[in-house]
Amino acid sequence: MKPIIISASLFFGVIFVQAQQISVGEMARTARFSKVIDEINNGEAVLKYSDIQGDPFYKSGFSKAKVGDAENILSVRYNMYKDAFEVLNDSDIYAIPRNNAFSKITFIPSNETFILLNDDAGVAGYFLLLAEGRNTLLKKMAVSYSPEMPAPNTMIAGSPARFDLQKPIYFIKTEDNFIKITKKAEDLINALPADKKDVAKDFIKTNKIKMNEEADLIKLVTFLNK
Structure with missing residues (x-):
């Protein structure tokens, strides 16, 4: 879909005037926002998100959020299928x-x-962002899309179009x-700076850190930042 170019001053001004948190820098900037529609066009058919099983979004609906370094408040959602943040302006939705x-x-x-x-x-x-400091722990989430599979015959059922959380x-x-975290602690230890290898190895062993447990990874990175 062709991007819609709108003035950032107008866009943000309409959204934030009630909150009285308008950033002069944001308002002065002209940005390119693409209008989006909740549907998938696979070349053969157009499916609305509501007709697809599963959910492509991090959370249902729009939530208030700060965007960028300014104090502006928007109603946004994270589309994990598109890996994009989307903002609600009246009844229209735009990709940030x-x-x-807006990083x-x-x-x-x-x-x-x-x-x-x-x-x-x-x-x-x-x-x-799960933990920050000299070492930052990050989590990447994604949703995949599987198209509808018609039943090949009367003995085998087909499957509907669906979103699957990865x-x-x-x-x-x-x-x-x-560093990408794997199941092997050795992979992480070998990739760490020289002054962190031994302390990380001892901490993982002493605290029985599991590399596939989010809470354990947060504990480990928090320790490495001390």
């Missing part, structure tokens, strides 16, 4: 541009923060590296 001005989004009710990464190593997209992937971002 992927640029540095940090914090949901107000839960205080959960997502950051946008795009580096030379091919790491890109939105990540949920298993999350965890990363530790150090000052010099971006």
